[in-house]
Amino acid sequence: MSRGALLVLADGRFPAGGHAHSGGAEAAVKAGRVTGAAGLGEFCRGRLHTAGLVSAAVAAAAVLGADPGELDLAVDARTPSPALRVASRRLGRQLMRAARATWPSAELDALAREFPKGAHQPVVLGLVARSAGLGAEDAAYCAAYESVSGPASATVRLLSLDPFDATAVLARLAPELDLVADRAVEAGRRVLAEGVDELPCAAAPLLEIGAEAHAAWAVRLFAS
Amino acid sequence: MHLDHTHDGPAAVSADAHRPDGTHRALRIGLGGPVGSGKTATVAALCRALRDELSLAVVTNDIYTREDAEFLLRAAVLPPERITAVETGACPHTAIRDDISANLEAVEDLEDEVGPLDLILVESGGDNLTATFSKGLVDAQIFVIDVAGGDDIPRKGGPGVTTADLLVVNKTDLAPYVGSDLGRMAADAKAQRAELPVVFQSLRTEAGVGDVARWVRERLAAWTA
Numbered sequence: 520m521s522r523g524a525l526l527v528l529a530d531g532r533f534p535a536g537g538h539a540h541s542g543g544a545e546a547a548v549k550a551g552r553v554t555g556a557a558g559l560g561e562f563c564r565g566r567l568h569t570a571g572l573v574s575a576a577v578a579a580a581a582v583l584g585a586d587p588g589e590l591d592l593a594v595d596a597r598t599p600s601p602a603l604r605v606a607s608r609r610l611g612r613q614l615m616r617a618a619r620a621t622w623p624s625a626e627l628d629a630l631a632r633e634f635p636k637g638a639h640q641p642v643v644l645g646l647v648a649r650s651a652g653l654g655a656e657d658a659a660y661c662a663a664y665e666s667v668s669g670p671a672s673a674t675v676r677l678l679s680l681d682p683f684d685a686t687a688v689l690a691r692l693a694p695e696l697d698l699v700a701d702r703a704v705e706a707g708r709r710v711l712a713e714g715v716d717e718l719p720c721a722a723a724p725l726l727e728i729g730a731e732a733h734a735a736w737a738v739r740l741f742a743s
Numbered sequence: 744m745h746l747d748h749t750h751d752g753p754a755a756v757s758a759d760a761h762r763p764d765g766t767h768r769a770l771r772i773g774l775g776g777p778v779g780s781g782k783t784a785t786v787a788a789l790c791r792a793l794r795d796e797l798s799l800a801v802v803t804n805d806i807y808t809r810e811d812a813e814f815l816l817r818a819a820v821l822p823p824e825r826i827t828a829v830e831t832g833a834c835p836h837t838a839i840r841d842d843i844s845a846n847l848e849a850v851e852d853l854e855d856e857v858g859p860l861d862l863i864l865v866e867s868g869g870d871n872l873t874a875t876f877s878k879g880l881v882d883a884q885i886f887v888i889d890v891a892g893g894d895d896i897p898r899k900g901g902p903g904v905t906t907a908d909l910l911v912v913n914k915t916d917l918a919p920y921v922g923s924d925l926g927r928m929a930a931d932a933k934a935q936r937a938e939l940p941v942v943f944q945s946l947r948t949e950a951g952v953g954d955v956a957r958w959v960r961e962r963l964a965a966w967t968a
Contacts, residue, residue: 534842539832613844620757676833740807742830742845 524651527621529661531668536613540606541673541741542566542666546729548677556684559674563667563692569723571666572699573597574641576718578658579707581645585715587630587638593715594639600727602734604639606743612637614647624650659703663696673741757847757879762854769800769860770966771850772959773839773876775903776887778869781913781946783811785887786866788952789959790820797861797963800825800853802846804835806868824857835868843880850880862963872901883962885955889913894923897931905935909942909958916945 527533544562547553553562577590598604615637619627627650630638637643641662648658671685702719709717730743762768774782786801793799799821803811805828812828815821827849831838838846850863865881867874876884886907888896891914897904904910910932918925925943932941942954 532841534844536842536844538834538837538842539830539845541832609845609848612848616757616844616847673832738808739830740833742832 521652524622525653525657525661528648528651528653528657529664531672533617535617536610537665537669538672539742540610540669541677541743542570542669543726543729543733543743544670544673545677545739545741546733547670547725548674549733550729552725553674553678555678556680556688559671559680559685560688560691563670563688564695565723566670566726567663567667567692567695567699569721570726571663572703572719572721574644574666575659575662575699575703576706576710577639577641578645578648578662579655579704580710580715580718581642582648582653582655582658583707583711585707585710587642587646588633589715590642590645590710590718591634591638593718594641597718597720597722598639598727599722600730602730602743603727606730607639607641608634608637609742610637611640611643614640614643618643618647618650622647622650622652626650655704655707656700659700659707660696663699663703667692667696677740757843757877762851766859767967769798769850769854769858769863770883770963771863771865771881772962773865773867773881773884774887775839775867775870775874775876775884775907776911777871777889777892780869780887780889780892781911782866782869782887783814784946785885785911785913785944785952785955786864787815787818787820788946789864789956790815792952792956793862793959794821798859800850800857800860800863801827802849802853802863802865803828804831804838804846804866804868805829806831806833806835811866811868825853827853831868835870836874839865839867839874839876839880841877843877846880861967862959872896872899872903875902875906882966883908885909885911887911887913890915890918890923890925890928891921894918894925894928895931897928897935900935904932907939908962909940909955910936911955912941912943914945915943916947 553559615631645658671689674680675682675685776782805811809828815826829845829849884907886903
């Protein structure tokens with residue numbers, strides 16, 4: 520692996536469209552479930568161990584060589600909310616665009632041809648990591664970290680939260696990020712041996728319900 | 744692994760002048776500027792002026808609503824399938840400059856779905872004087888300010904006023920009512936922009952958007968030449 524490439528891919532400024540998405544934070548703020556740094560911490564912990572774990576495992580499995588089409592179907596099956604499925608594919612397509620300029624590869628071209636409107640973001644992330652010369656653990660870390668960094672930066676904008684407090688929330692979650700990345704890589708290895716049913720299916724119903732409500736709002740700051 | 748642009752594929756990467764099927768893509772012109780300066784009104788007037796001679800589409804970047812897209816739809820300046828709204832996550836300048844992926848997706852989808860197109864207008868959400876478009880997203884940009892926002896804006900400069908391919912000073916009909924000195928604005932703009940063009944316009948007069956439409960036609964002629 521190249522630690523430098525990992526930093527480029529994991530950078531919140533990597534231009535893959537994430538800035539327009541709150542990862543469910545906007546719906547949670549509006550519903551009064553997140554009102555400050557403590558609530559953000561709980562929200563991020565919940566997202567990390569559910570959506571974050573699933574995404575990280577999918578990304579790891581993709582790096583290890585699992586079939587992208589099967590992984591894509593598995594993500595569909597683990598994403599009940601149509602709004603979240605749309606958001607995930609849109610982000611996958613945007614990541615694909617950025618990655619084909621930064622780490623072009625025949626494999627990315629093939630995936631773009633198979634999914635012209637976008638494969639699910641964690642599937643694309645896994646293949647992008649491969650193109651960047653990164654490993655399964657790197658991709659799992661990127662997915663797990665994204666699952667909490669997006670909501671944290673969105674909440675800074677939504678609540679005018681002190682940015683130091685929001686970043687401290689992320690720092691406190693680091694040991695759990697390590698744990699989730701480990702579990703995700705193990706799951707990715709099992710997928711290779713036993714098939715995509717080995718992927719975790721940890722779910723956060725409030726994220727799914729919140730996303731559906733959010734998609735129907737007339738006025739919102741974030742796309743999801 | 745190699746980092747050159749030799750791979751072919753279904754999606755063009757940002758500024759490439761050709762679409763994946765080899766055809767020339769549409770000219771993309773960005774319109775930016777502060778809130779309320781008349782960007783959407785200028786887009787609407789341009790659509791009315793050009794829609795009979797060109798195949799047109801519009802991408803709007805609203806900050807927290809679909810207000811601008813809906814204004815254009817209500818005004819029926821173009822059929823609804825030719826107007827797309829991009830959501831910007833509270834950061835309109837990010838979506839047109841630092842992370843242009845959602846806007847590129849919107850312009851490509853428009854060309855796929857209603858194309859072939861001659862021209863796509865990309866309207867920024869109202870922002871500040873530093874907001875400019877990435878060259879990866881647009882081929883030329885118009886910065887729209889207005890006389891009621893203060894006649895010192897050209898003097899203050901900033902990337903939008905200084906570097907835009909066309910500076911539009913809008914709502915000149917209001918100048919006497921808000922005490923703005925058009926002569927001073929023109930002199931300051933000249934000092935900031937040297938040879939880059941400036942248009943003073945009022946959409947309430949007969950000339951309307953005529954000068955801007957002429958500039959757009961010239962850009963299009965150069966693009967297709």
